[in-house]
Amino acid sequence: MPNFKICCIIKVVGGMVIKDIEYKILNYMIHIDDFLTIKNIAEQLDISERMVRYALDNIEYILKKNNMPELRRKYGLGIKICLTREQLDLIARRESIYKNYLGFSNKNRLILYLLKSHYSRTLLELSDFTGVSKATVSKYLCEVEEYLLEKDIKLVKKRNKGVYLIGKEVAKRRLIYSIVLESYDYSKMQGLLMPKNMDDLMIKNYFYGIDIKYIWEILRKSLLQRKITFSDVAFYNMIINTCIMLKRIQQRFLVDIELEKINYLSETFEYEEAKKYCKDISEKYSVVIPKTEIVWITMHFLGANPVKLLEEDIFSSVSQRTKLMNCTAAMVDAFENEMHIKFNNSDEIVRGLFVHLIPAINRMKYNIFIKNNLKEDIKN
Template sequence: MNDRQKDILRILLTEQQPHVLTKQLAERVNCSEKTVRNDLKVIDQYLKEHTNARLVKKPNVGIFLEIDVEEKSKLFKQLLAADNPIDLNDEERLLEIAYRLLMETKHVTLKSLAEQFYIPKNVVKKDLRKIEGWLKKYHLTFISKRKIGLVVKGTEQNKRLALANLHQLIHPQFFNRRFIKSQFPPHEVDIVEKELKQIENFYDFTFTDDSFESVLIHTLIAIKRMKMNQSVSAVANSSQVMKTKEYAWTKRFLKKLEPYFSVHFSEQEILYLTIHILGAKINDPTAAKLTLDTQTQPLVDSFVHEIIQRMSRLTNVEFHKDQELQRGLSVHLLTTFQRLAHDLPISNPMLDDIKKMYPYMFDSIITVIAELKEKIPYVIPEEETAYLTLHFQASYERLKKVSAEDQRVLIVCHMGIGMSQLIQTKLERYFRDLHIVGCVGKAKLDDYLSKYPIDLVIATMPLSLKQVPSITVSPLLPESDIRKVEQMIQHRNGHPVAIEGKSELLKFIREENDVGKSTILYKLK
């Protein structure tokens, strides 16, 4: 649309009278009535291609828009963006295009995308090829029709999964849902966040930070798609899902949201979100058996027993003596098997790093899983194998650690039980002067600090703390971060810190293979 046509559309959007005459529009935009009538054809075409609004023309009465509140807000946003074009970088533009295509229910033309983002069509085509390749991961495809445009083809469930994981289109190694979260009004995000936290408090458990964000985003997407009349289809194993505790309180959670958003969650929508909550990670191992699922729990128990026994024999490490490993695996695999049962993707942003740092442990688990493939009904992906590697590596660290009692340290980790345990046991093994008092998510940090004396906070994400010194480390705690922690403790103590196991012999050993079968780089005599 040209500037005059945009002005006409603004008038129709803001007009207080029920109808506007063509003559009135001509006077307000300073042109002829014939020009206005031609402009209205362009506006009508634009609305058909980009919105669910309708331009209605009644002879001898006038012109008006049939449009709901959400669509009106969307149109205002588009007009504002057209008047104030934002210079997006390539990654931001890619996300914006993918988001629009996934949200649209109508065909989108290359021309409209080129005009929206002020880029040539060949750049749009390049972006579309990248988006199309990524969509295949979610069993989605582009359907293109000549002179009409293209549309994303696939199930509503898969479209929502892609939307919730849109950040991985540009940064597959990060958990960062900032873009998709920004597509919702802040007050809507606050409402869902508040009700989700009340569910955590009522049932006395907490999601990991990433799982909390994931459930939050899936809920917001569900609300928005329902308002667009895009509902999920039948959910597999629905009768089994309905027997779980999570189904009961998911229903309670969603019913509390209905009056805020003027929506009604159908049975299928409740089941759909329950599945995502069943597949979410929790922080507290003692809250492992949240679900009443009578099929998954026995399968988890059997698998945990088998993998621990086989790993003990394969590596000559007494994993079977570590009760914490058994509890941690039970918590983790219960949600993993729920995800696999309902074909939900498993993401691990640190897959390559874990394979590099712990190759022997990773390969050992691959071997054991291959032996057990006939005993479980799922294919375990590499991403999940990497998570299991963290649990076993943490156990290995525990079995050989030296305990410490002096400085009280709190770990703040957003990645779940396996990662928290690995950080904790690594730190306690390396440093005599540390006493790890707990591992919490960022949401519980302030509450913990108000109740317990803490000397140092070690976090996997940047924190702004005034009352307690803090240091940020990588979740895998490489050698460089060990040195950072060493310097921090040294500074606080005022004297050098003893680091366990740092003998001359270790100069000849690759630390990333440290699992009892290290690789000797030089022949020692």
């Protein structure tokens, strides 16, 4: 069976919509400056030739209605289209509430839609949004209810009122992070700067209006100026969480953090770095980034993996620092004994492991999740 999502995404004209698979076909074709057979397209996208034919019928209609270049057909050669990236993006965004949800499964699309809502949504509204029946929406809601509880978010369903989500903003942002990066490979994160596949497009479209390349550059510049180094995973994590923060502020949702935690974190070195970073973002997007949001970014700075040890770190007392250093040294000793080896540079290894454990402790302390595609490879 072909593996793809048959979901209505983008309302373009009248009752016509462009589906994920049709967008995927167009996106593939605009990168090929040559004629393609239906068989070529089917094999490349791992779908049936019959499905390609059906998709092309709808594509032709949509292109014509939007005054876009039409498909060119040549007997014996196949099909070609002279469509630019800008024209394809225009099709994907015209007159549509679905424009930010291209490629997501209907269940995830439903969750993201509820997350951006300030009030309850009726089954009819959710049905219109997802393009499925109210019965199917009810089924989806039942299926995601337990998943949401695992994320510390409660799905509330009230007769004659509608459906809405209850939970802390921090938990909601973690959920968005999980959904957005559900199937994304961090090793290909450069694709966000110049989307090449559906996963790239999903993230780019969800954060529509947010210049990921700009955030990428100011974060890189900030780290270079302050001689701080993040691992690739931590860097990408920071990019995505910055985008989530901006999107939530634009949707008028602010993070809620305990006063005690705010007071503690605002005294850290990382808070000052986060404040400068947020200032650049605030000026670029003309938004006010309150202190709680700066603290939220601080938590992610603390959860990053610095390669060099900063003079100030998470420890509020010398005894805490000493305790972790002793624990780290004991781990290295235990490894040497188990493997019957002796490191020549054990002190250097202890210091390096100590630095690596600091952000790990912070991630546990502030419940920060970083997706790492290498985790399973390391386990195996």
